[in-house]
Amino acid sequence: MSLAITDVEAIWLRVPSLDEPCEWGEDAFVVRVYTDTGLVGIGESDSSPSVLAAIVNGPSSHSTCRSLRDVLIGENPLDIGRLWEKMYDETSYLGRRGAAIHAISAIDIALWDIASQCYGVPIHQLLGGQRRSVIQAYGTFIPQESGAANGAAVARLKGDGLTALKFGGGQFGLDADRDVKVLAEIREIAGPDMAIAIDLVYRWKTYTHAARQIERMQPYNLMWVEEPLPPDANADLRRLAQTFPVSIAGGEGLTTVAEFEEFIVKSKPAIIQPDLTRCGGITEARKIAELACRHGTRLVPHGFSTGILLAATVQFLASEPDGNLIEYSQSDSPLFTDLVANKITLFDGMVAVPETVGLGVTLDEEVIARYRVKTR
Ligand code: MG
Numbered sequence: 001m002s003l004a005i006t007d008v009e010a011i012w013l014r015v016p017s018l019d020e021p022c023e024w025g026e027d028a029f030v031v032r033v034y035t036d037t038g039l040v041g042i043g044e045s046d047s048s049p050s051v052l053a054a055i056v057n058g059p060s061s062h063s064t065c066r067s068l069r070d071v072l073i074g075e076n077p078l079d080i081g082r083l084w085e086k087m088y089d090e091t092s093y094l095g096r097r098g099a100a101i102h103a104i105s106a107i108d109i110a111l112w113d114i115a116s117q118c119y120g121v122p123i124h125q126l127l128g129g130q131r132r133s134v135i136q137a138y139g140t141f142i143p144q145e146s147g148a149a150n151g152a153a154v155a156r157l158k159g160d161g162l163t164a165l166k167f168g169g170g171q172f173g174l175d176a177d178r179d180v181k182v183l184a185e186i187r188e189i190a191g192p193d194m195a196i197a198i199d200l201v202y203r204w205k206t207y208t209h210a211a212r213q214i215e216r217m218q219p220y221n222l223m224w225v226e227e228p229l230p231p232d233a234n235a236d237l238r239r240l241a242q243t244f245p246v247s248i249a250g251g252e253g254l255t256t257v258a259e260f261e262e263f264i265v266k267s268k269p270a271i272i273q274p275d276l277t278r279c280g281g282i283t284e285a286r287k288i289a290e291l292a293c294r295h296g297t298r299l300v301p302h303g304f305s306t307g308i309l310l311a312a313t314v315q316f317l318a319s320e321p322d323g324n325l326i327e328y329s330q331s332d333s334p335l336f337t338d339l340v341a342n343k344i345t346l347f348d349g350m351v352a353v354p355e356t357v358g359l360g361v362t363l364d365e366e367v368i369a370r371y372r373v374k375t376r
Pocket of ligand 1: 252
């Protein structure tokens, strides 16, 4: 079947103005890939929108430093694997990790969206078939200073039927005593049956500090400890993983199967957390999942952006052997709550796998118009 890509649109969204601080979830990078048949694919990357807009829009410099628009226009969007390699090769001067792979991730998701619409079958079927119709969710929130605010967040999660939660960011991880106090409060409010994970976003800087904190937190029965140490601290991460019974998780910032292989081999995490909008898209996430399976490492994708990432992750997990847990953001940013008009919702602490063709997401054009930053 022959289609042709006619344009790639980079959309930079930001809730605060450019001179105001921006929190997690308050900006987003969305792409739309247009074809000569009228089919349009949607993707996103949870990265720096200004950098990614430049990578998509160009202008191109030379054969290994091209804009993704230039790489893709005129190509058949159904050639997903070939186009992944073409994008990778022809942006190689931008570095083989990081932002260029983030931009490729957004395009890759949009190409799967197009392929699914073109063939008229769900993405999970193109990925090998549906293994589950519902996926257990865990809710992620940023803890506040006040115990009452954290209590309200936990109550909201319980109201959605969630039986697992994660918190991190804000001030969490910066003060040893306060961190233990916040965890104790949240465990008290959540009750003994709630699974609780914590996310340190690299804030514990040394093995000694991390080990001490994990010991102090052992009575609160953690589901996992996420990114306790800087991502390059492989030896110390491995030591934590091998010393304590708690699961060490990480990898949301990593790109490509090569980087995940290094992480798994050197750090020995119990859980890897690729973000589909950063790791290289659905195409690369499948390779990462195979790698994780070979090493006996669990895969629980990262997801704290818009309803586009949520929809892509649901399709991916629906087809994965180890795909029974999904992150569900508790962000109140309009880019999470409203950008996708038909965002996948929670019921009884789970999400249902939709039988849509493509991602099945409808973008709210008014939200785009309100928060769009002009790039070209
Ligand atoms: Mg995290």
